[in-house]
Amino acid sequence: MVDSQDMVKKVFTQKSARIDTNKGEKYYNNLFEKAKQRLSILKKQAPLKDIDMVDVIETEGINRRDFIKWVSATTATLMLPSMFEPLVAQATELMNRVPVVWIELQDCAGNSEALLRSASPTVDDLLFDVISLEFHETLQAAAGHDADRQLEDAVEHFKGQYLLFVEGAIPMANNGMYGTIGASGETFHEHLMRMSKDAAAVVAVGTCATFGGIPAASPNPTGAVGVMDLVKGKPLINIPACPANPANIVGVILHYILTGQVPELDSLLRPKFAFGYRIHDNCERRAHFDAGEFVEEFGDDGAKNNWCLYKVGCKGPMTFNNCSIIRYNEGTNWPVGVGRGCIGCSEPDFWDKYAYQRPMAGANIKAPTGGVEKTVDEFGLGLLTATAVGIGVHAVASAVAGKKSEHNEEE
Amino acid sequence: MKTLNIIERIEGEAKLVCTWKENKISDAQIQFLNFRGFEYILNNKPALDALIYTPRICGICGQAHLKATAEALENIYKSINEPLYITDKAKLLREIGLNIEIIDSHIKWFYIFIMPDIAKLSKEQKYLKYEALKGESWRKGTYAASESIKALAVFAGQWPHTSYMIPGGVMSDPTLFDIITMQNYMDQTLHFLEKELIGTDIEKYFSFDSELDLDTLNATLSDFKNLCFENDLHILGKSYNSHITLSDTSLFESGRIEVKNRLLVDLSLIDEKDINTFKINEQKKENEYTWAKTALYNNKPYETGPLSRALISNRKLIKNIHKTYGDSVFTRVMARMDELINLVFITKKLIKQIDLSQESYIPAKIDLKDIESATSISTVEAARGSLLHKVTIENAIIKDYDVITPSVWNLGPGIGDKFGIAQKAIIGADSIEKAHIILRSFDVCSVCTTH
Numbered sequence: 001m002v003d004s005q006d007m008v009k010k011v012f013t014q015k016s017a018r019i020d021t022n023k024g025e026k027y028y029n030n031l032f033e034k035a036k037q038r039l040s041i042l043k044k045q046a047p048l049k050d051i052d053m054v055d056v057i058e059t060e061g062i063n064r065r066d067f068i069k070w071v072s073a074t075t076a077t078l079m080l081p082s083m084f085e086p087l088v089a090q091a092t093e094l095m096n097r098v099p100v101v102w103i104e105l106q107d108c109a110g111n112s113e114a115l116l117r118s119a120s121p122t123v124d125d126l127l128f129d130v131i132s133l134e135f136h137e138t139l140q141a142a143a144g145h146d147a148d149r150q151l152e153d154a155v156e157h158f159k160g161q162y163l164l165f166v167e168g169a170i171p172m173a174n175n176g177m178y179g180t181i182g183a184s185g186e187t188f189h190e191h192l193m194r195m196s197k198d199a200a201a202v203v204a205v206g207t208c209a210t211f212g213g214i215p216a217a218s219p220n221p222t223g224a225v226g227v228m229d230l231v232k233g234k235p236l237i238n239i240p241a242c243p244a245n246p247a248n249i250v251g252v253i254l255h256y257i258l259t260g261q262v263p264e265l266d267s268l269l270r271p272k273f274a275f276g277y278r279i280h281d282n283c284e285r286r287a288h289f290d291a292g293e294f295v296e297e298f299g300d301d302g303a304k305n306n307w308c309l310y311k312v313g314c315k316g317p318m319t320f321n322n323c324s325i326i327r328y329n330e331g332t333n334w335p336v337g338v339g340r341g342c343i344g345c346s347e348p349d350f351w352d353k354y355a356y357q358r359p360m361a362g363a364n365i366k367a368p369t370g371g372v373e374k375t376v377d378e379f380g381l382g383l384l385t386a387t388a389v390g391i392g393v394h395a396v397a398s399a400v401a402g403k404k405s406e407h408n409e410e411e
Numbered sequence: 412m413k414t415l416n417i418i419e420r421i422e423g424e425a426k427l428v429c430t431w432k433e434n435k436i437s438d439a440q441i442q443f444l445n446f447r448g449f450e451y452i453l454n455n456k457p458a459l460d461a462l463i464y465t466p467r468i469c470g471i472c473g474q475a476h477l478k479a480t481a482e483a484l485e486n487i488y489k490s491i492n493e494p495l496y497i498t499d500k501a502k503l504l505r506e507i508g509l510n511i512e513i514i515d516s517h518i519k520w521f522y523i524f525i526m527p528d529i530a531k532l533s534k535e536q537k538y539l540k541y542e543a544l545k546g547e548s549w550r551k552g553t554y555a556a557s558e559s560i561k562a563l564a565v566f567a568g569q570w571p572h573t574s575y576m577i578p579g580g581v582m583s584d585p586t587l588f589d590i591i592t593m594q595n596y597m598d599q600t601l602h603f604l605e606k607e608l609i610g611t612d613i614e615k616y617f618s619f620d621s622e623l624d625l626d627t628l629n630a631t632l633s634d635f636k637n638l639c640f641e642n643d644l645h646i647l648g649k650s651y652n653s654h655i656t657l658s659d660t661s662l663f664e665s666g667r668i669e670v671k672n673r674l675l676v677d678l679s680l681i682d683e684k685d686i687n688t689f690k691i692n693e694q695k696k697e698n699e700y701t702w703a704k705t706a707l708y709n710n711k712p713y714e715t716g717p718l719s720r721a722l723i724s725n726r727k728l729i730k731n732i733h734k735t736y737g738d739s740v741f742t743r744v745m746a747r748m749d750e751l752i753n754l755v756f757i758t759k760k761l762i763k764q765i766d767l768s769q770e771s772y773i774p775a776k777i778d779l780k781d782i783e784s785a786t787s788i789s790t791v792e793a794a795r796g797s798l799l800h801k802v803t804i805e806n807a808i809i810k811d812y813d814v815i816t817p818s819v820w821n822l823g824p825g826i827g828d829k830f831g832i833a834q835k836a837i838i839g840a841d842s843i844e845k846a847h848i849i850l851r852s853f854d855v856c857s858v859c860t861t862h
């Protein structure tokens with residue numbers, strides 16, 4: 001099996017990589033100094049939990065080398081040059097300085113499930129031991145009224161400091177009667193507003209929380225919307241996909257610890273380090289796309305030879321996400337890896353627009369943006385224009401993002 | 412006296428409203444207050460799109476929904492007398508996928524939810540290792556679960572929410588290397604079970620015929636047994652003791668048991684009622700208190716799940732335990748763990764049976780679009796019990812989609828003087844902690860219950 005951590009590093013650091021991650025020496029030097037300062041301040045703060053990464057590594061017998069490998073892959077994922085590796089390692093050790101509150105609304109628990117299998121060192125070590133997860137309904141020890149109290153305490157105690165993670169959409173129809181929570185019967189909407197009021201930043205995890213997700217599929221019986229439709233005036237980060245990749249969740253937390261800021265975002269408030277390029281850009285089947293070799297039908301010779309899945313419905317060319325690199329289940333695999341094709345689950349409206357076996361070729365699908373990207377090679381270009389499909393364009397999306405992203409890192 | 416409690420640490424949230432008489436629960440209402448409306452969403456969608464939607468009903472048993480959808484669509488072909496040919500390889504990959512999902516779910520449920528809760532009933536130091544998040548056993552359990560699910564990701568692409576099945580077969584074409592990788596993960600899972608859960612090797616476990624055999628071991632199952640007996644959980648949690656299983660697999664047989672006799676199942680006698688259920692776009696009426704519906708067979712409530720499956724397919728150890736302790740919390744949870752052990756064993760065998768030279772997928776001769784109108788049903792054994800999908804399509808467009816999840820059977824509201832399964836099991840408990848544990852013994856999933 002490909003070692004996903006090695007692969008991640010390779011993709012992000014190779015000169016030939018299709019993603020240009022380099023922002024220039026000046027930028028990085030600047031950021032480096034800032035991160036260093038930030039970490040030294042955090043270090044002085046009392047930990048919220050008395051466990052730290054070094055202990056965990058020693059007591060859990062995690063190989064130091066594996067940890068270093070993880071650090072360097074994560075640094076690459078965050079699109080930072082290798083000089084940041086020692087800082088990322090330090091940030092990992094300081095994860096217990098930042099309180100995290102995780103709430104579930106109109107969801108299927110898929111993201112919590114995915115989180116339980118975050119990349120190694122195992123998530124229990126990383127997230128549950130080190131991060132100060134002040135509240136997570138499903139995973140925490142307390143239940144019932146104790147849990148209610150724990151949540152109230154956390155929000156009160158860490159006013160203005162905690163990161164609020166939201167999983168699930170918010171049903172707005174019929175005064176929110178489709179989702180209520182707790183003993184008082186507070187609606188999901190009221191709950192979200194109350195919890196986000198004093199958060200340092202809000203992170204919407206999964207396509208339900210970001211764009212409304214499957215519950216918002218037509219006719220949207222419960223009036224489901226995403227967090228960004230409701231929470232305003234607050235740093236907000238979207239980590240879509242169904243489920244969101246735990247690597248990106250951990251990445252956002254690490255980035256916050258490292259810099260005290262939200263990462264650079266695109267026009268849909270998605271971190272560019274994860275959503276700044278398309279699945280198609282780094283797909284292992286891309287050579288076949290370029291060569292015009294397509295699976296025409298599941299089970300045919302093309303399928304057996306791992307040809308491109310575009311004609312059987314792959315939405316990779318219009319889907320911004322890093323799963324072709326990070327993969328799922330600790331890098332075990334990803335949909336395209338088993339011949340399934342991408343369904344565009346990190347894009348708004350994927351449920352109605354891209355769902356299953358509607359090949360873009362011949363389907364009445366409008367791409368998120370018009371135009372054609374530079375990096376689409378000649379053959380692909382011909383093919384795409386021939387089938388009258390505007391491809392999701394990185395260049396255009398980024399230009400829009402440049403104008404809109406309010407939460408950029410200061411340079 | 413009435414009390415209202417919130418049950419968290421299930422998937423989602425439930426409210427438990429109990430009426431107390433002489434320090435015992437005399438009535439219990441289980442409320443699920445989160446709804447998404449999948450059946451409405453599926454209406455008028457292209458039939459194949461259901462393969463993307465239904466797995467997302469639940470982040471834990473998406474495989475089961477995927478298989479149910481794929482097979483419901485295949486049964487459409489059967490209903491017009493043009494059955495599709497599914498190779499053994501595709502069938503095996505589907506069953507293996509489903510088994511692995513159940514394995515993962517059972518490990519997590521037991522180590523993340525059950526053990527921390529019942530360990531809390533005791534003050535003894537040695538049970539601290541089961542504490543949520545911090546305890547060593549909790550961590551080992553989550554780790555084992557996330558390792559075992561990788562065996563699924565190898566050929567399904569990801570978990571949760573994979574969509575590798577399709578009417579006619581599966582999309583993936585695993586290699587010999589993938590097969591070996593899957594075996595390795597299953598071996599690891601077996602090793603975990605032998606070392607942590609059972610405390611002895613699996614052959615020895617299969618020779619057990621009574622719960623007393625557990626006393627010779629020193630592992631989680633023996634701790635579990637002791638905690639149950641110290642807290643009366645071998646007496647508590649009894650419901651009607653009528654059981655149903657809707658489908659057959661390599662491990663399970665379909666059927667139902669009432670009192671003692673094993674009987675056949677006739678799917679047409681299944682009915683879903685919504686008397687106590689909220690309605691969409693309507694003001695709620697006084698008797699409506701939950702989004703869950705009620706599933707009945709021949710107008711009677713039945714329990715579904717690992718206990719029912721063990722009894723109907725005659726698994727020795729559980730049969731014997733059940734003889735003495737009936738459908739108690741202890742029996743119910745033991746049945747789930749026994750199922751886990753059996754599933755790992757059988758899944759290893761199934762992986763060996765895959766013949767890589769067979770096709771993964773054979774296309775249908777008739778396009779769904781050319782089928783004017785047809786209705787079909789499929790049934791699947793999910794982690795929590797039997798799942799049923801019923802679909803009507805017209806020219807490949809969904810006209811009606813009905814999903815009856817296992818949790819609807821077990822957790823739906825009772826009707827009139829007939830209590831629901833879990834409702835009945837809770838009545839009689841003498842503390843709210845125990846009521847929680849009884850409810851949890853059904854492996855509650857609020858998102859599946861309401862969908």
Ligand code: SF4
Nearest residue numbers: 108110206207208242
């Ligand atoms: S985004 Fe997907 S994984 Fe997440 S809650 Fe929604 S359906 Fe489940």
Ligand code: SF4
Nearest residue numbers: 283286308309314316
């Ligand atoms: S269309 Fe899909 S399968 Fe083909 S190269 Fe692009 S992402 Fe990969």
